[in-house]
Amino acid sequence: MAKIKKASESLTIMTNIVLPNETNSLRNLFGGELLAKMDRCASISAARHCERRVVTASVNHVSFNHPIPEGGVVVLESKVSRAFSTSMEVYVDVWSDDPINQKKIHTNSGIYTFVAVDEFNRPIPIPDMVPETEEEKERYAAAFRRKELSLILSGRMKPLESVELKKLFQEPQEPKKDKK
Numbered sequence: 001m002a003k004i005k006k007a008s009e010s011l012t013i014m015t016n017i018v019l020p021n022e023t024n025s026l027r028n029l030f031g032g033e034l035l036a037k038m039d040r041c042a043s044i045s046a047a048r049h050c051e052r053r054v055v056t057a058s059v060n061h062v063s064f065n066h067p068i069p070e071g072g073v074v075v076l077e078s079k080v081s082r083a084f085s086t087s088m089e090v091y092v093d094v095w096s097d098d099p100i101n102q103k104k105i106h107t108n109s110g111i112y113t114f115v116a117v118d119e120f121n122r123p124i125p126i127p128d129m130v131p132e133t134e135e136e137k138e139r140y141a142a143a144f145r146r147k148e149l150s151l152i153l154s155g156r157m158k159p160l161e162s163v164e165l166k167k168l169f170q171e172p173q174e175p176k177k178d179k180k
């Protein structure tokens with residue numbers, strides 16, 4: 001598919017208030033609820049990028065650094081960070097927003113992989129993606145390593161078959177001397 005899209009074209013922002021039925025016993029947003037919100041937000045970004053139906057293939061990384069309290073405002077922002085052949089990586093950032101005190105803190109992020117599928121749920125090719133901002137470029141550059149790691153962890157790739165990831169664990173080679 002020749003079409004190339006910008007990362008910003010997949011930008012999705014979801015803003016919600018944290019309701020009591022979404023909280024844990026500490027009255028903070030329950031982790032599983034947050035994961036579901038992140039999956040929804042990321043799947044919209046993926047569908048915006050490929051203009052197809054998408055399925056979640058893997059949740060590669062999620063961290064929870066700060067709690068989001070009941071009654072607080074949770075803001076999710078997602079964008080495709082790299083498109084491969086039929087799959088794409090989507091980065092989700094989450095903030096806790098306090099509109100009264102006008103404080104917004106980054107609480108966590110997550111990295112998801114989605115696959116575009118046809119009407120028979122078979123993977124189909126997707127448009128390429130071009131990063132523009134510094135952050136988009138950094139995330140794009142590291143996405144191939146993360147894809148390899150995800151494939152290894154899911155048993156779809158043997159560690160020795162990796163290209164980028166393997167380089168991280170290789171000893172630096174001595175430069176070859178010219179033959180006399």
Ligand SMILES: CC(=O)SCCNC(=O)CCNC(=O)[C@H](O)C(C)(C)COP(=O)(O)OP(=O)(O)OC[C@H]1O[C@@H](n2cnc3c(N)ncnc32)[C@H](O)[C@@H]1OP(=O)(O)O
Pocket residue numbers: 039043054055056057058084085086087088113115117121122123147150151154156
């Ligand atoms: C939005 C939702 O919540 S959907 C509900 C939850 N998700 C689901 O039910 C999905 C269930 N899984 C499936 O349907 C299938 O396993 C699929 C569609 C994800 C993959 O189908 P497969 O026939 O295995 O396809 P295939 O091996 O060709 O992989 C397709 C692409 O996904 C990538 N992929 C598959 N699994 C992973 C993984 N764990 N991590 C990273 N990438 C993966 C492959 O590398 C390939 O990428 P590429 O074409 O861009 O190089």
